[in-house]
Amino acid sequence: MALPREFEMTDQEPIRLHDFYRTLHAHPELSMQEHQTAARIETVLSELDVEHFRCADTGVVAVVHNGEGPVVAMRADMDGLPIEEKTGLEYASQQRGVLPNGTPTAVMHGCGHDTHVASLLGALRVLLRCRSSWSGTLVLVFQPGEETGQGAQAMIDDRLWDRVPQPQVVLGQHVSPGEAGTVTMAMGPAMAALDSLKVTVYGKQAHGSRPHLGIDPIVLGAAMVLRLQTIVSREVDAHDAAVVTVGVFQGGVKENIIPEQAEFRVNVRTLTESVREQVLAAIHRIIRAEAQASGAPEPEIEHYAQLPATVNDAEAAAEVFASLGEALGEENVTVERPRMGSEDFGLLGRAAGVPSVLWFFGSSAPDVVNPPGNHSPYFAPLLEPTLSAGTYAMTAAALRWLAAHRA
Helix, strand or coil: CCCCHHHCCCCHHHHHHHHHHHHHHHCCCCCCCCHHHHHHHHHHHHHCCCEEEEECCCEEEEEEEECCCCEEEEEEECCCECCCCCCCCCCCCCCEEECCCCCEEECECCCCHHHHHHHHHHHHHHHHHCHHHCCEEEEEEEECCCCCCCHHHHHHHCCHHHCCCCCCEEEEEEEEEEEECCEEECCCEEECEEEEEEEEEECECEECCCHHHCECHHHHHHHHHHHHCHHHHHCCCCCCCEEEEEEEEEECCCCCEECCEEEEEEEEEECCHHHHHHHHHHHHHHHHHHHHHCCCCCCEEEEEEEECCEECCHHHHHHHHHHHHHHHCHHHEEECCCECCCCCCHHHHHHHCCCEEEEEEECECCCCCCCCCCCCCCCCCCCCCHHHHHHHHHHHHHHHHHHHHHC
8 A cells, every 4th residue: 555654554453444344244234223333333433532423313423623624524334235145254144134114134234334334444543543644624424224325314314514514525435346455436427316216007907807898007017117118228318328127016916807006116327417307207208108098097106216316526536536546556546437326425415515526446356257246145345455445545535635734
C-alpha cells in the first residue's frame, strides 16, 4: 500500500479486523433487525472512546472531532440476506431469522456487508491512531436495511443530518466478486434507479371447460408480461440502458378454474430520469391497453418501491479515484461502466445536499474464473487482501479531504 507510512496498519490491527469480520459473518441479521450487529459496533466504538448514538433504531452513527477542517461522512451498510450459507467456511453463518411476513429463514451475509462494516471500523482505527496527520471531523454511518431499500431513508427521517456536523462529502464502498486488492468505480451514474410495481389483473371467474363464459386473467397477464419485454428492445434507444423484469406471477388455485384475478410484479432499472419516465409510462400504457383489448376491467398498478440512481459527483469522484490510485496502486484502480443493480446510498448525499461517491472493491483470488457473486450462498470473500484494501480505500478517500486541509 502506498499510503503515508504512519497510515499503514500495525501488526495487531489486521488481527482485530479479521476477528471482528469473522464474528459479523457468523452472525448476520435481516434488514432493520440488526440489533446484535449494532451492539457489536457500539462495543468497538466505546472501546475506542468514540462518541456515538443510535439512529433509526438499529443504525449507529459515530462522530470524531479532530480540530478545524472538513466534515467527511463515511457509510457502511450492515444487513444480511435471507439465504442459507453454503460456503463451508469455519465461520459460516448458522443464523436463523424471521421475515416481516412471519416466514422463518436462514440468514447470511451474502452481499458482503460484513466486509463494509469491518473495513470502516478498520479505517477508523487507523485514522484515530494518526490524528496528528489530519484535521477535521469524521461521521461514520453504519446503516441498516440496504437490502430492502429502507435504511438510508429511515436514518434521514430520524434526523441523521440534523444530529451531526454538516458533511462536505459522503463516501461509500461495496464489495464485489472482482479480484481482491482492486477497486473499480464509475464517473457519473454508478448504479441504476429502481422501481417496483405490483400489477393486479382482473378477469371473470369461469369453469376451465367453459372459458368463453369468463375472462382469463392468467392469459391476459401472460400477454402483458410478453408485451412488456418489447419496451427495452423496441422503445428505448439502444444507446440508453434499461431493464424490465417480471419476477413474480401468481394466479389461480386449481387447474380447472379460471380465477377472478392474477398478480405479477415488475422490476425496472434505469440510469437516467428521462428513460425512467419513458419506461414507466410504457408499462402503464401496455397493461391498460392489453386489458382493454381483452374486455377486462382496468388493472390496478401499485408503485410500491423506488430508489433513485446512484450518481457519483464528477469532481468528488475524480478526487477519490486519485486517492485510491495512490493508496492501492494505479494499476489496481479502474473506471467502470454503471452497474444496473441499485443502492440506497445515494439518498444520503441527496438529503444532505452534498456530493457522494461510491466505489467497488474486489474479494476473489486472481486465478478464480467466474467466482460466486453477491447474493450467492457461496459468496465468500478472501480475508486478504480484501479487508486491507477496503480499510485503506476508505482511509485514503477520507484523507483526500482531511489531510489536504492539514497541508
